[in-house]
Amino acid sequence: xxxxxxxxxxxxxxxxxxxxxxxxxxxxxxxxxxxxxxxxxxxxxxxxxxxxxxxxxxxxxxxxxxxxxxxxxxxxxxxxxxxxxxxxxxxxxxxxxxxxxxxxxxxxxxxxxxxxxxxxxxxxxxxxxxxxxxxxxxxxxxxxxxxxxxxxxxxxxxxxxxxxxxxxxxxxxxxxxxxxxxxxxxxxxxxxxxxxxxxxxxxxxxxxxxxxxxxxxxxxxxxxxxxxxxxxxxxxxxxxxxxxxxxxxxxxxxxxxxxxxxxxxxxxxxxxxxxxxxxxxxxxxxxxxxxxxxxxxxxxxxxxxxxxxxxxxxxxxxxxxxxxxxxxxxxxxxxxxxxxxxxxxxxxxxxxxxxxxxxxxxxxxxxxxxxxxxxxxxxxxxxxxxxxxxxxxxxxxxxxxxxxxxxxxxxxxxx
Numbered sequence: 448x449x450x451x452x453x454x455x456x457x458x459x460x461x462x463x464x465x466x467x468x469x470x471x472x473x474x475x476x477x478x479x480x481x482x483x484x485x486x487x488x489x490x491x492x493x494x495x496x497x498x499x500x501x502x503x504x505x506x507x508x509x510x511x512x513x514x515x516x517x518x519x520x521x522x523x524x525x526x527x528x529x530x531x532x533x534x535x536x537x538x539x540x541x542x543x544x545x546x547x548x549x550x551x552x553x554x555x556x557x558x559x560x561x562x563x564x565x566x567x568x569x570x571x572x573x574x575x576x577x578x579x580x581x582x583x584x585x586x587x588x589x590x591x592x593x594x595x596x597x598x599x600x601x602x603x604x605x606x607x608x609x610x611x612x613x614x615x616x617x618x619x620x621x622x623x624x625x626x627x628x629x630x631x632x633x634x635x636x637x638x639x640x641x642x643x644x645x646x647x648x649x650x651x652x653x654x655x656x657x658x659x660x661x662x663x664x665x666x667x668x669x670x671x672x673x674x675x676x677x678x679x680x681x682x683x684x685x686x687x688x689x690x691x692x693x694x695x696x697x698x699x700x701x702x703x704x705x706x707x708x709x710x711x712x713x714x715x716x717x718x719x720x721x722x723x724x725x726x727x728x729x730x731x732x733x734x735x736x737x738x739x740x741x742x743x744x745x746x747x748x749x750x751x752x753x754x755x756x757x758x759x760x761x762x763x764x765x766x767x768x769x770x771x772x773x774x775x776x777x778x779x780x781x782x783x784x785x786x787x788x789x790x791x792x793x794x795x796x797x798x799x800x801x802x803x804x805x806x807x808x809x810x811x812x813x814x815x816x817x818x819x820x821x822x823x824x825x826x827x828x829x830x831x832x833x834x835x836x837x838x839x840x841x842x843x844x845x846x847x848x849x850x851x852x853x854x855x856x857x858x859x860x861x862x
Contacts, residue, residue: 798829
């Protein structure tokens with residue numbers, strides 16, 4: 448992975464055995480009595496800090512003896528009730544606490560296994576069964592098996608309600624717990640007891656886990672009520688295969704003579720910056736700004752479109768919601784600022800900070816915020832998000848009944 452490994456992650460949506468592992472670092476943060484240094488969005492009417500020209504608090508102005516760290520280390524090893532404590536556990540916990548003291552939810556230290564999972568997710572593959580899951584009508588439900596996945600090959604279908612994972616009753620299970628129980632090493636098996644719509648007998652579906660390759664882009668043709676052919680392209684995340692998959696989707700679309708495009712980045716947590724720029728370049732002419740990167744007040748760098756803008760003349764709608772984050776927001780904000788697309792849906796997540804991933808010799812990694820994103824017109828994404836041009840909510844009732852008013856509105860606009 449190149450391009451400074453700039454990575455965008457959101458905690459908004461768990462997409463089918465994909466995102467949950469990132470949450471592990473939070474365990475080391477909960478008990479840290481660190482000062483809260485995270486600032487809210489700038490507000491010209493907000494109060495001001497007084498006394499900032501005086502000396503800093505005494506606890507910040509005193510020198511610190513690093514030997515105290517080793518004293519704490521040794522006291523834990525000698526006096527903790529459940530000793531011995533593994534030294535790597537103390538080491539990685541200390542590193543996580545060090546980064547957590549910044550008060551930035553997107554900066555964190557990843558121990559080797561978590562770092563490995565993280566880079567595998569960005570590459571678009573992991574080990575598991577390959578299915579999108581969700582909670583519908585209070586029951587763990589298969590949204591859809593991924594194409595060519597073990598789940599699909601074993602006969603799992605969208606809409607299957609999962610009552611047991613192996614021998615574990617899924618009543619009131621959380622989505623993250625379900626992910627951790629279903630996911631596992633390649634070659635191992637998991638049994639899902641499911642009930643299919645219009646059936647009264649349970650099915651035991653035995654699935655052998657395997658390496659899952661995420662197909663980050665999906666395409667299909669839709670038709671408006673007036674008979675217009677519209678290309679619908681769903682972007683699941685912005686990972687290593689996205690440019691290639693999107694080019695395939697566009698070529699397939701153009702071969703069928705579309706009269707418009709719908710780009711769906713709902714619940715897309717983001718990914719690589721260069722992929723967002725490449726996709727935006729299908730609409731934005733070469734040399735025009737796609738996104739600005741703000742390192743400090745006096746250090747702002749612009750990233751410009753590099754493609755042929757071959758979709759520039761097509762009417763386009765972008766679907767967004769609260770799970771659209773990072774690279775998704777960069778794409779949506781750029782097309783909105785340049786007047787090249789209508790955004791339909793709900794306010795996006797507001798993940799507009801830039802993380803640089805540094806990997807170390809032992810397999811661990813540091814993900815550190817180094818900058819923030821601005822749209823071409825200078826709007827801040829971080830904390831604010833991108834507001835849709837046409838606000839349409841998708842309610843829990845819509846979700847439970849397989850209705851999609853946001854997609855319906857997009858087709859109405861293109862009609």
